[in-house]
Amino acid sequence: MSKLHAIITKEFKLLFRSKSSTLAVLLGPLILVLMVGLVFTNATDQELVIGVTAEYFPNSQEYVQSLEEAFRVVHYEESCEEDVRRSVIVSCVSLTTGTPPRATIYVDPSNVNVVYAVIDQITGQLETQTGTLREGLADNLLTTVSLTRNSIITEQERLTAAHLLFEQQQDRMRTLATDIEGIRVDVQTVSAQELTRAEEDSVGLRGDYQELLGQVLRSYRQNADNTSREAVAFFEDEYETLNDRANQSRAEDVFLSITQSMQSIQEQQSQAATSAQAISEQARQISHAMNVPIQEVNQTAVALQTAGAQLALNITQTDLTRPLEPVIEPVTSQEDDFAFMFPYFIMLIIMFTTLLMASTIIVREKNSSAYFRNFATPTPEWVFVLATYLTTLIVVAAQLVIIALAATLFLSFSLFSLTTLITLLVGITFFTLLGMLIGYSFKGYEGVMLASIAISALLLFVSDLVLPASTIPGAVQTLIQANPLVLAANLLNASIVFGFGLTETAAGIFVLVLYSVIMFALIMIVQRVARIRFFEVASAHEHINRFLGQQDIVSGKELVLGEWNVTSKEHLQQVLSLMTDDEYERYATHSYNLIADWVLDVYKDERLARELRNKSRKGAIEVLQKYS
Amino acid sequence: MSKDIIRAESVVKILGGNVVLYDASVEIEKGEIFGVIGPSGSGKTTLLRLLIGFFKPEKGDVLLRSTAIKGRQHELYTSVPNNLDVVKNVFGFASQIPSMYMNLTVEENLAYFGHLHGLSIEEINKTGGILLKLMELEDSKETLAKNLSGGMQRRLDLACAIIHKPKILILDEPTADLDPFLRTHIWDIIRKINEQGTTIIVSSHILSDVEQICDRVCIVHKGKTIATDTPENIKKRFIDTEHIRVQTYPGKYKKLKKALSHKTIEEVHEEGQELVITTKNAEKALPHVIKAIAGAKESLTSIAVDRSSLDRVFMQLAEEDQ
Numbered sequence: 041m042s043k044l045h046a047i048i049t050k051e052f053k054l055l056f057r058s059k060s061s062t063l064a065v066l067l068g069p070l071i072l073v074l075m076v077g078l079v080f081t082n083a084t085d086q087e088l089v090i091g092v093t094a095e096y097f098p099n100s101q102e103y104v105q106s107l108e109e110a111f112r113v114v115h116y117e118e119s120c121e122e123d124v125r126r127s128v129i130v131s132c133v134s135l136t137t138g139t140p141p142r143a144t145i146y147v148d149p150s151n152v153n154v155v156y157a158v159i160d161q162i163t164g165q166l167e168t169q170t171g172t173l174r175e176g177l178a179d180n181l182l183t184t185v186s187l188t189r190n191s192i193i194t195e196q197e198r199l200t201a202a203h204l205l206f207e208q209q210q211d212r213m214r215t216l217a218t219d220i221e222g223i224r225v226d227v228q229t230v231s232a233q234e235l236t237r238a239e240e241d242s243v244g245l246r247g248d249y250q251e252l253l254g255q256v257l258r259s260y261r262q263n264a265d266n267t268s269r270e271a272v273a274f275f276e277d278e279y280e281t282l283n284d285r286a287n288q289s290r291a292e293d294v295f296l297s298i299t300q301s302m303q304s305i306q307e308q309q310s311q312a313a314t315s316a317q318a319i320s321e322q323a324r325q326i327s328h329a330m331n332v333p334i335q336e337v338n339q340t341a342v343a344l345q346t347a348g349a350q351l352a353l354n355i356t357q358t359d360l361t362r363p364l365e366p367v368i369e370p371v372t373s374q375e376d377d378f379a380f381m382f383p384y385f386i387m388l389i390i391m392f393t394t395l396l397m398a399s400t401i402i403v404r405e406k407n408s409s410a411y412f413r414n415f416a417t418p419t420p421e422w423v424f425v426l427a428t429y430l431t432t433l434i435v436v437a438a439q440l441v442i443i444a445l446a447a448t449l450f451l452s453f454s455l456f457s458l459t460t461l462i463t464l465l466v467g468i469t470f471f472t473l474l475g476m477l478i479g480y481s482f483k484g485y486e487g488v489m490l491a492s493i494a495i496s497a498l499l500l501f502v503s504d505l506v507l508p509a510s511t512i513p514g515a516v517q518t519l520i521q522a523n524p525l526v527l528a529a530n531l532l533n534a535s536i537v538f539g540f541g542l543t544e545t546a547a548g549i550f551v552l553v554l555y556s557v558i559m560f561a562l563i564m565i566v567q568r569v570a571r572i573r574f575f576e577v578a579s580a581h582e583h584i585n586r587f588l589g590q591q592d593i594v595s596g597k598e599l600v601l602g603e604w605n606v607t608s609k610e611h612l613q614q615v616l617s618l619m620t621d622d623e624y625e626r627y628a629t630h631s632y633n634l635i636a637d638w639v640l641d642v643y644k645d646e647r648l649a650r651e652l653r654n655k656s657r658k659g660a661i662e663v664l665q666k667y668s
Numbered sequence: 669m670s671k672d673i674i675r676a677e678s679v680v681k682i683l684g685g686n687v688v689l690y691d692a693s694v695e696i697e698k699g700e701i702f703g704v705i706g707p708s709g710s711g712k713t714t715l716l717r718l719l720i721g722f723f724k725p726e727k728g729d730v731l732l733r734s735t736a737i738k739g740r741q742h743e744l745y746t747s748v749p750n751n752l753d754v755v756k757n758v759f760g761f762a763s764q765i766p767s768m769y770m771n772l773t774v775e776e777n778l779a780y781f782g783h784l785h786g787l788s789i790e791e792i793n794k795t796g797g798i799l800l801k802l803m804e805l806e807d808s809k810e811t812l813a814k815n816l817s818g819g820m821q822r823r824l825d826l827a828c829a830i831i832h833k834p835k836i837l838i839l840d841e842p843t844a845d846l847d848p849f850l851r852t853h854i855w856d857i858i859r860k861i862n863e864q865g866t867t868i869i870v871s872s873h874i875l876s877d878v879e880q881i882c883d884r885v886c887i888v889h890k891g892k893t894i895a896t897d898t899p900e901n902i903k904k905r906f907i908d909t910e911h912i913r914v915q916t917y918p919g920k921y922k923k924l925k926k927a928l929s930h931k932t933i934e935e936v937h938e939e940g941q942e943l944v945i946t947t948k949n950a951e952k953a954l955p956h957v958i959k960a961i962a963g964a965k966e967s968l969t970s971i972a973v974d975r976s977s978l979d980r981v982f983m984q985l986a987e988e989d990q
Contacts, residue, residue, distance in 0.1 A: 046783035050772065057771040057812075410777075413767040413828060415722060417784035418756035600844055602765045605708050605873070623765075 047427035091120030094135040189351035196344035217323035220316040383532035394471040399488040402479025459535040467528035473559035499525040599638040624657035673698040679728035703882035704871040724749040760834035764841035766825035770814035785832035799827040819850035875978035911974035916966035927960035
């Protein structure tokens with residue numbers, strides 16, 4: 041543990057004691073944030089200067105006005121095409137008469153995107169005019185529909201009234217049929233009973249009549265005077281007469297006549313009942329037959345009602361002129377484009393920072409004179425690997441804290457959820473190990489820089505960050521899915537923007553962990569190979585000394601450059617090509633140059649010595665080549 | 669009984685397709701200063717790296733006396749390349765390029781490598797203090813390594829190499845690029861380290877220094893160890909003649925050459941303005957040489973005797989190589 045602590049402490053001291061490293065580490069992410077921020081800040085079109093030449097035609101001024109609202113417009117009497125070539129203006133718009141009028145846009149291919157902005161502006165104006173026309177037509181249409189609807193409503197009301205009338209008539213027919221049926225029944229009921237009762241009543245009546253006459257006669261007999269006696273006698277005579285007549289024929293005839301009349305009536309009633317039955321039947325049939333027209337009237341009324349209701353929908357001019365109104369709803373609560381890009385931005389920073397930093401630490405260590413001594417200590421190789429990883433992790437974590445605070449303050453994002461932190465850790469781990477692998481695979485700074493940038497560019501281009509995945513061929517899309525940058529960025533996006541938890545992101549995290557394990561295994565292999573190569577270079581040094589170190593100068597005047605004993609100019613050239621820039625700077629700086637001194641001392645070549653001074657290692661090799 | 673602390677047994681090392689070491693064997697005794705010399709590209713550095721375990725030999729083995737390893741005394745020798753984890757703390761290593769972090773201070777470098785060797789903070793502070801004093805870096809302990817002079821960097825490198833008190837210190841060209849004064853200073857320090865019981869294995873192309881400081885030396889030539897012995901014995905083995913160099917006036921050497929004909933003189937030849945006289949015993953030949961010069965009516969302007977030295981051994985080997 042103390043070894044790990046010692047190595048990490050040493051790394052930080054070396055990192056912060058080198059001004060360039062410190063600046064790169066501290067300012068790197070801030071510069072990146074600034075640059076990306078500037079890129080994502082939408083520049084206003086008002087800053088674009090475009091030239092306009094406009095012939096007169098209807099609405100031409102409106103088009104120009106529309107352009108003036110969006111851009112800085114410079115008016116030209118004649119063609120402004122030439123000024124585009126001279127980059128005075130970014131685009132030239134020429135509005136010319138014709139059928140239809142024409143808008144020609146001249147543009148430098150490098151500013152071709154401006155064309156779309158201009159077209160948008162012109163078509164926007166055109167759209168406004170077209171919209172006005174469309175709305176007029178729609179207004180007429182709506183008025184006609186409204187009138188039709190009113191007519192339908194009126195007709196529907198009439199039909200409803202007719203329907204009611206039909207139903208009333210049907211009810212009446214039903215009542216009529218019922219009434220007629222009732223009459224027939226009454227007549228039939230009256231017939232026999234009533235006639236019998238009438239006969240009995242007539243017999244009774246005759247008896248009552250005779251009784252009454254008898255009582256009157258008896259009264260008069262008891263109370264009558266002489267005069268009256270005559271009257272009584274008369275009554276008695278008359279009574280006798282009436283009684284005889286009643287008894288003999290008259291009453292019977294009357295009753296017979298009545299009976300006959302009654303029978304006649306009964307027959308007529310029977311005929312009437314039969315007729316009533318027929319009529320009732322016909323009334324029922326009529327009533328039944330009326331159901332069909334009533335139903336049809338009813339259906340027509342309902343259809344009209346529906347049509348009326350449909351026409352009565354709340355249709356506006358806008359509904360007609362804009363049949364589909366696109367509404368874009370972001371799946372995230374964040375409305376800013378940058379918010380959506382933020383996780384990808386973070387992962388890009390991690391990728392670039394870790395790749396460059398981890399590889400640089402390794403190369404610096406490899407080129408350090410202390411590299412040798414580290415091998416001589418009883419410290420396992422994995423401790424050095426782990427120390428480099430932790431150093432990078434700490435630095436990147438510190439950078440991320442700065443970004444995270446900015447994100448929390450200005451973007452309302454939080455990078456402090458468990459899933460986000462785990463995703464970041466796994467992402468940093470992978471890219472750090474990749475950077476270390478690059479560092480162990482290359483010898484010089486140039487090599488690791490080129491390799492880091494090349495790999496970063498490859499990961500960037502084989503992703504959907506530059507081009508939408510849908511525009512990339514299928515085979516490459518498969519690669520994109522396996523791209524660790526995309527994988528990590530998507531995981532981060534899922535956790536930051538959509539708030540996914542560990543359950544949803546576990547599979548992706550596992551894949552990244554797997555990548556990291558593979559990377560670690562590769563590092564251990566490459567590190568071992570790098571160490572062997574390191575010693576083989578040492579042996580190559582000896583080999584060069586042995587076979588190229590020809591004795592062309594007096595023994596004892598060799599130039600000792602570290603482990604090299606340089607014995608000739610050709611030998612010097614070979615040695616310089618094998619040593620690193622750091623090694624070279626031990627012998628040749630601006631203040632002293634042992635190599636030039638040696639050339640002057642041994643070869644007495646002032647010109648060569650002068651040219652070798654203040655030269656870099658490569659420059660010195662070139663000078664020696666020139667003089668060889 | 670052998671007193672060796674480490675030995676290489678018939679090691680073969682191939683690097684980049686070249687056989688850099690072939691059948692090289694050395695035995696280094698505990699507490700001695702052992703020199704490895706040889707022409708450039710002869711395999712000295714490879715041999716040192718094999719001893720410390722940076723390389724694994726294709727054939728042969730490097731064996732470390734197990735008593736040198738803390739807690740491992742149940743066997744006589746431990747293979748270095750097969751037991752790197754346990755033997756690394758036995759060795760200290762300093763190459764001709766100071767191996768340290770230039771943007772760390774003297775103290776920080778010592779502390780860093782102390783930690784990597786598993787020392788506690790207390791041990792680092794204690795040993796570090798002693799080493800700063802030994803290396804005369806106390807006043808510069810807070811100075812960045814890159815701001816130290818070449819000699820101070822070399823001393824710091826030595827301090828970093830022995831912060832963990834290694835039993836064996838391997839030094840590859842420790843005085844390269846240093847002026848004579850600094851070279852002497854470094855050798856003094858190395859001697860002091862050795863006096864504290866540390867076995868030192870050193871390679872250097874400044875053979876006069878090696879001759880003076882090393883108890884024994886090993887000559888590596890064309891990838892082989894051709895001799896291992898004390899400097900005196902090496903010289904005797906490879907050099908059996910001495911050279912007397914004279915300059916005379918007016919310098920008519922043709923006549924003089926004839927006058928120098930004597931049984932003690934093996935050969936006479938001209939080298940520039942000098943006359944080089946080869947003899948097996950300079951002391952016996954000198955009176956005759958002076959007499960001959962006088963007889964030839966020449967005036968002696970300079971005379972010098974080249975006694976046998978490792979330099980001459982080295983040059984002889986180089987000539988054989990060509």
